[in-house]
Amino acid sequence: MTVSTQLHLAAGIGALVMGIACLMADPARRRNRLFAALCFAMSLWTLGMAAVRSGLPMGPRDLWGIRLFLFGSCAAAPLGLHFSLALCWPKRRLPGMLLAAAYSAAAGVWSITWFRPTPVDREWKITAILVLGAILSTALGLLIRKTLTLPRGPEKRAYLMVTLAAVLAVFGGLSDFLPRDELAYPKFGPVALILFVLVLSGVVLRHRFLDVDRFLVQAAAVIAGAGVMALVLLGALQLFGDRFLTLFIVCLAALLLMPSIGRLLMAGARDLLARPGPLAIAFAEVSRNLPGAESPDRIWEVLREGRKRLPEHSEVILYLHHAVSGTYQPHRFRPDDETARLPEPVPDNHPVPVLLKTDRCPLHQRLLEEEIRESESEPRRRNVEQVLGWCLEGDLRILVPILVEDTLRGWIAVGGIPRSWITADLAASIQAVGNQAIASMDRLEALEASKRRRALAAVGEMAAGLAHEVRNPLAAIKGASQAINAEASEQQVREMLEVIDEESDRLGRVVGEFLEYARPASPRREPVDLAAMASTVARDAKLAGFGIEIEIREPERQVTVSGDPDQIRRSFENLVRNASEAAGTEGRLVITPGHQEDGSRFIRFEDNGPGIAEETLPKLFQPFFTTRPTGTGLGLALIQRVMEAHGGTVEVDGRPGRGAVFTLLFTH
Ligand code: ADP
Numbered sequence: 052m053t054v055s056t057q058l059h060l061a062a063g064i065g066a067l068v069m070g071i072a073c074l075m076a077d078p079a080r081r082r083n084r085l086f087a088a089l090c091f092a093m094s095l096w097t098l099g100m101a102a103v104r105s106g107l108p109m110g111p112r113d114l115w116g117i118r119l120f121l122f123g124s125c126a127a128a129p130l131g132l133h134f135s136l137a138l139c140w141p142k143r144r145l146p147g148m149l150l151a152a153a154y155s156a157a158a159g160v161w162s163i164t165w166f167r168p169t170p171v172d173r174e175w176k177i178t179a180i181l182v183l184g185a186i187l188s189t190a191l192g193l194l195i196r197k198t199l200t201l202p203r204g205p206e207k208r209a210y211l212m213v214t215l216a217a218v219l220a221v222f223g224g225l226s227d228f229l230p231r232d233e234l235a236y237p238k239f240g241p242v243a244l245i246l247f248v249l250v251l252s253g254v255v256l257r258h259r260f261l262d263v264d265r266f267l268v269q270a271a272a273v274i275a276g277a278g279v280m281a282l283v284l285l286g287a288l289q290l291f292g293d294r295f296l297t298l299f300i301v302c303l304a305a306l307l308l309m310p311s312i313g314r315l316l317m318a319g320a321r322d323l324l325a326r327p328g329p330l331a332i333a334f335a336e337v338s339r340n341l342p343g344a345e346s347p348d349r350i351w352e353v354l355r356e357g358r359k360r361l362p363e364h365s366e367v368i369l370y371l372h373h374a375v376s377g378t379y380q381p382h383r384f385r386p387d388d389e390t391a392r393l394p395e396p397v398p399d400n401h402p403v404p405v406l407l408k409t410d411r412c413p414l415h416q417r418l419l420e421e422e423i424r425e426s427e428s429e430p431r432r433r434n435v436e437q438v439l440g441w442c443l444e445g446d447l448r449i450l451v452p453i454l455v456e457d458t459l460r461g462w463i464a465v466g467g468i469p470r471s472w473i474t475a476d477l478a479a480s481i482q483a484v485g486n487q488a489i490a491s492m493d494r495l496e497a498l499e500a501s502k503r504r505r506a507l508a509a510v511g512e513m514a515a516g517l518a519h520e521v522r523n524p525l526a527a528i529k530g531a532s533q534a535i536n537a538e539a540s541e542q543q544v545r546e547m548l549e550v551i552d553e554e555s556d557r558l559g560r561v562v563g564e565f566l567e568y569a570r571p572a573s574p575r576r577e578p579v580d581l582a583a584m585a586s587t588v589a590r591d592a593k594l595a596g597f598g599i600e601i602e603i604r605e606p607e608r609q610v611t612v613s614g615d616p617d618q619i620r621r622s623f624e625n626l627v628r629n630a631s632e633a634a635g636t637e638g639r640l641v642i643t644p645g646h647q648e649d650g651s652r653f654i655r656f657e658d659n660g661p662g663i664a665e666e667t668l669p670k671l672f673q674p675f676f677t678t679r680p681t682g683t684g685l686g687l688a689l690i691q692r693v694m695e696a697h698g699g700t701v702e703v704d705g706r707p708g709r710g711a712v713f714t715l716l717f718t719h
Contacts, residue, residue: 056104058241063098065245066090082137089130095123096224097241117171118164124224125161128183129153131221132190139197153186176228183228187221202411216250219243330465330472333360334480341487350491351382357484358384366446366466369488370397372459379404379461394445402437407452408459413478415449416442417470442466449473453485460489513569516675520561520683524554557681564685568674574615574696581610581619581644581654588623589642592631599631599638599658610644610652612717618693625686626656626713632679633660633711651699651718658712663705671703690715 070090074083099120132153136145160182163175194214201207223243337357344350358367370379378396397403406414419439426432442450447466452459463485531547531554539547582603589601612619630640644654663671670676672691677684687701690713694701698719704712 056101058245059097059101059104062241062244063094063096063101065094066097067094070094082134085130085134085137089127089134092123092126092130093244096120096127097123097244099123100241118161121164121171122161124227125157125179125183127224128186128190129157131217132186132193135190135193135217139193149189153189156182157186173230176230179228180225184221184225187225191218191221212250216247219250220247330361330365330468331474331477331480333357334477334484336360338480338483338487341484341491344491345495347492347495350488350495354484354488355384362468364467366464368394368445368447368464368466369461369485370464371461401441402434403441403450403462404459406434406438407450407462411452411454413449413451413482414438414442415473415478417473449478449481451478451481451485453482453489455486455489455493461485513674516684517561517565520565520675521558524558524561527554528558557683561683561685564683564689565674568685568689568692574618574693576613577616578611579614579616579619581612581652582606584616584620585623585642585644585654588620588627592624592627597627597631598636599627599634599640601627601640601642604641604643606644606646608646610646610654612652612697613719614697614717615693618696622690622693622715623654623656625690629686629713630656630658630660630711632682634658635660647716651716653714653716656713657710659710662707662709663703663711664707665705668703668705672701 067090070087074087097120103117103120129150133145133150136150140146160175160179163178164171167175191214194210194217198207198210198214201210220243223239223246226243227240334357337353340353340356341350344353354369361367367384369382369384371382372378373380373396376396377399379399379401380396381394383393416439419435419442422435423432423439426435438450442448442464445464445466447464448468448470450462450464452462454460463481465481528551531550534547535544582605585603589603592599592601627640631638634640639659641657642654643657644652646652667678672687673684674688675684676688690701694715694717697717699715699717702714702716704714706712
């Protein structure tokens with residue numbers, strides 16, 4: 052068996068095993084199925100070629116055998132395009148027309164072999180190179196474009212390696228079709244394919260930190276096995292001579308019929324390379340709880356709770372930007388050791404934030420060491436060296452930046468953990484936690500700011516209302532006092548004094564109610580029987596000559612709330628006064644206390660006055676909103692305050708034309 056045949060054999064077995072590995076890893080994923088199909092096509096191509104060349108069952112003149120391995124090479128081109136589209140195409144739906152055209156063109160090239168007595172003649176080879184070359188160049192173009200658009204970092208380097216290997220595989224593979232009339236040279240195809248498979252596995256193993264794709268990690272585990280298998284088989288071939296095919300079929304059957312072995316391998320690979328360590332689990336937990344945090348304290352609490360799930364010796368430090376001091380301040384999560392010395396804050400122009408800002412990706416020790424070895428730019432190397440020095444000093448393994456748009460808001464540094472824990476999954480979960488924490492803090496800050504703005508606006512509005520309410524009676528008092536002069540009759544003086552008396556009362560009421568509204572005393576808590584309280588208020592209203600007819604519906608059982616009797620009584624008085632002012636002397640007010648199904652208690656005030664217009668409703672509880680010339684506009688605002696302090700609400704049903712209904716609801 053020639054060297055070239057053995058290479059074909061090794062490439063075929065490598066591709067076959069990688070294909071099987073991909074399918075076993077996750078057959079539900081389209082990318083896996085496509086990559087497996089591509090591997091099978093490549094292995095059909097190379098194994099078929101090896102079989103034909105070694106003169107085994109498919110002899111060189113066996114047209115069927117030749118057509119079979121040509122089928123593999125023709126199918127590999129559109130499958131390669133399909134796979135790179137699935138890998139690089141940003142949209143979810145792949146361009147169907149392009150794929151259909153590629154598959155039909157490749158099928159066309161292959162079907163020509165049916166009509167020629169010697170399928171692999173010069174014309175066929177040139178057609179194959181042109182058509183398959185065009186399809187494969189499109190696939191390469193996609194890979195190159197994707198590589199160029201990626202930001203600098205390990206992922207870009209991984210794609211770069213895959214692209215280079217693919218270029219090699221495409222040109223090497225196609226070179227097999229070059230007519231060899233004038234020049235006889237060995238075939239590069241299998242070598243290129245072996246390299247492609249090796250580079251893919253190398254990329255996966257080397258860059259497993261930011262794996263190009265998860266299934267490649269799993270496939271890579273089997274690649275090593277495939278290499279050993281190919282070598283063993285090649286060695287065995289020497290021993291068993293032409294029994295190779297039998298041996299090969301036995302191995303293949305073993306692989307296919309005992310998927311449990313494959314799964315075992317797969318599970319081992321997953322455990323070794325992609326196991327979510329306790330760190331990833333803890334970060335995932337934190338990231339689940341963060342969105343619910345409703346105060347900055349709660350955010351810190353969630354972070355601290357997550358920290359408790361981590362191994363004691365590990366270190367998690369969150370550096371957050373502090374605009375005033377122009378530094379990144381460290382926050383350490385070590386509940387068990389509050390006394391541990393906190394690291395120094397890091398100034399804005401320190402190499403760490405500078406590098407995180409330019410690279411915009413997680414930095415870990417291995418990556419930094421590599422960068423120092425490979426970097427050609429001197430200033431950059433120095434920067435990276437300083438960052439590595441900083442990490443080593445604090446025994447920090449990984450730094451994950453928290454970026455909001457173009458601003459570096461901080462980073463999370465994790466240390467005291469084994470190198471093998473640093474995976475892409477871990478970096479992703481740390482990043483998710485960082486981003487969520489910042490987003491939650493920003494959200495709460497915005498909420499606070501808007502609350503403050505609203506409070507300031509309300510204060511201004513209230514001051515204006517108060518000034519207005521004070522100015523009216525003052526003007527009346529001033530007018531009345533001016534009218535009291537030597538020429539005024541005794542009758543006029545008495546009238547004016549009455550005005551002054553009334554307006555001073557009103558002034559006193561406005562100021563008193565306002566103070567009550569602005570500084571509500573926290574309610575005392577004692578049992579208050581709502582029906583009994585309503586009766587007292589109704590009796591007093593009658594005595595004060597309110598003139599409205601009040602009916603109190605007796606509840607089936609006593610309606611008692613825990614609250615401040617004075618505040619509740621004043622609220623009832625305001626409602627009764629409002630009803631009598633709205634409904635007039637002929638009015639009627641029905642007061643109904645009761646229990647709701649959920650255990651809360653209510654008391655309803657239903658009058659038969661004019662009701663409240665739809666457009667007035669939203670302003671009803673605003674301080675100083677009044678439609679009455681003598682009103683203060685504080686009555687309902689006060690009731691709302693009282694109800695809030697009692698953990699309840701006040702509800703209103705305007706019912707224009709039928710009379711208003713106010714309901715006080717005590718939920719606690
Ligand atoms: P004031 O009674 O001093 O005007 P309130 O805050 O108690 O202040 O009431 C605000 C406004 O709500 C009143 O001016 C009135 O327009 C309206 N209102 C309150 N209660 C009733 C009611 N029972 N029927 C109709 N309108 C009412």
